[in-house]
Amino acid sequence: MTSLRNTSLVAILALACAAPAMAQFKNAKHAVEYRQAAFTVMGKHFASLGAMVSGKAPFDAAKAKADAQVVAMVSTLPWSGFGPETEDVKSDAKMEVWLEKTTFEQGAQRLTKAAADLATAADSGNLDQIKLAFGATAKSCKACHDSYRN
Amino acid sequence: MTSLRNTSLVAILALACAAPAMAQFKNAKHAVEYRQAAFTVMGKHFASLGAMVSGKAPFDAAKAKADAQVVAMVSTLPWSGFGPETEDVKSDAKMEVWLEKTTFEQGAQRLTKAAADLATAADSGNLDQIKLAFGATAKSCKACHDSYRN
Numbered sequence: 314m315t316s317l318r319n320t321s322l323v324a325i326l327a328l329a330c331a332a333p334a335m336a337q338f339k340n341a342k343h344a345v346e347y348r349q350a351a352f353t354v355m356g357k358h359f360a361s362l363g364a365m366v367s368g369k370a371p372f373d374a375a376k377a378k379a380d381a382q383v384v385a386m387v388s389t390l391p392w393s394g395f396g397p398e399t400e401d402v403k404s405d406a407k408m409e410v411w412l413e414k415t416t417f418e419q420g421a422q423r424l425t426k427a428a429a430d431l432a433t434a435a436d437s438g439n440l441d442q443i444k445l446a447f448g449a450t451a452k453s454c455k456a457c458h459d460s461y462r463n
Numbered sequence: 464m465t466s467l468r469n470t471s472l473v474a475i476l477a478l479a480c481a482a483p484a485m486a487q488f489k490n491a492k493h494a495v496e497y498r499q500a501a502f503t504v505m506g507k508h509f510a511s512l513g514a515m516v517s518g519k520a521p522f523d524a525a526k527a528k529a530d531a532q533v534v535a536m537v538s539t540l541p542w543s544g545f546g547p548e549t550e551d552v553k554s555d556a557k558m559e560v561w562l563e564k565t566t567f568e569q570g571a572q573r574l575t576k577a578a579a580d581l582a583t584a585a586d587s588g589n590l591d592q593i594k595l596a597f598g599a600t601a602k603s604c605k606a607c608h609d610s611y612r613n
Contacts, residue, residue, distance in 0.1 A: 337511050337520065350503035354540065357497045361487050370487065386536055388503065 341398040348394025349404070355387040359450070362435075366447045374438040381428075381435035381443075384450070388428035392421045405463045413460075422459040427453040491548040498544025498556070506539040509600070512581075516590075516597045531578075531585035531593075534600070538578035540572045555613045563610075570607040576604040597600040 338344040360382040364370035365377055400411050410417050427450040434446035488494040508530040514520035517526055550561050560567050578598040584596035 347507045350500035353496060353500035354504055
């Protein structure tokens with residue numbers, strides 16, 4: 314099952330990357346709402362993992378797997394909501410998102426990769442592996458928040 | 464690949480159902496924000512499929528697969544955000560959500576099942592199959608919206 318799940322996750326991520334849910338927003342406001350919603354969903358499941366990793370919640374391997382799968386899939390989504398048409402919509406995003414587009418996109422890719430690794434770690438059911446991968450993912454989140462979020 | 468993807472989706476849904484991201488919301492407002500965010504993400508990808516199904520957007524099989532995978536996974540999520548502590552938080556949810564809890568949960572299960580079928584249909588790459596499954600999913604969405612959403 315482990316290799317199946319890993320393979321399936323890779324397939325999902327490959328799909329998501331190959332055919333991102335780009336454009337097709339009704340307007341810029343909808344794009345911003347979409348990306349914020351994706352971050353909210355991802356954040357909730359990441360926090361759930363964080364509670365287990367920090368010992369604030371009991372470790373539940375099945376729950377950790379489910380949370381990490383959501384984080385991995387949803388981490389591929391918000392980026393299409395940062396189109397140039399959203400630059401002027403009020404949000405927590407700094408102008409640097411669009412001024413440093415390439416660097417921002419590299420950060421997004423680092424998060425997506427870290428989240429995929431976190432799902433693989435969660436698949437192992439080994440809390441120490443999950444802790445390591447969680448830390449790497451959290452670092453990736455923080456790097457972008459520091460540079461690109463008010 | 465088709466059977467792998469179907470199997471993987473079943474695995475994901477099984478995980479999500481076996482270990483839902485329950486409770487662990489900071490407070491009732493966070494639970495409402497989470498469920499609304501999940502609906503926003505799901506709605507965006509369902510609308511993207513709808514545009515292809517209705518011919519408003521060109522059919523792109525890879526994109527349809529990616530959208531349907533997101534819809535299927537995210538359709539398992541919002542329900543944990545309807546805990547009894549959220550009854551009094553202002554939202555579009557009618558009181559019937561909590562008064563008719565069992566019927567509401569059955570509706571949620573019907574949507575999750577319809578969305579999984581939609582992902583299977585999208586996996587086939589056959590637009591006619593996708594249209595049928597999309598229609599069934601849309602019907603499932605509408606049934607709950609009519610009864611449980613203002």
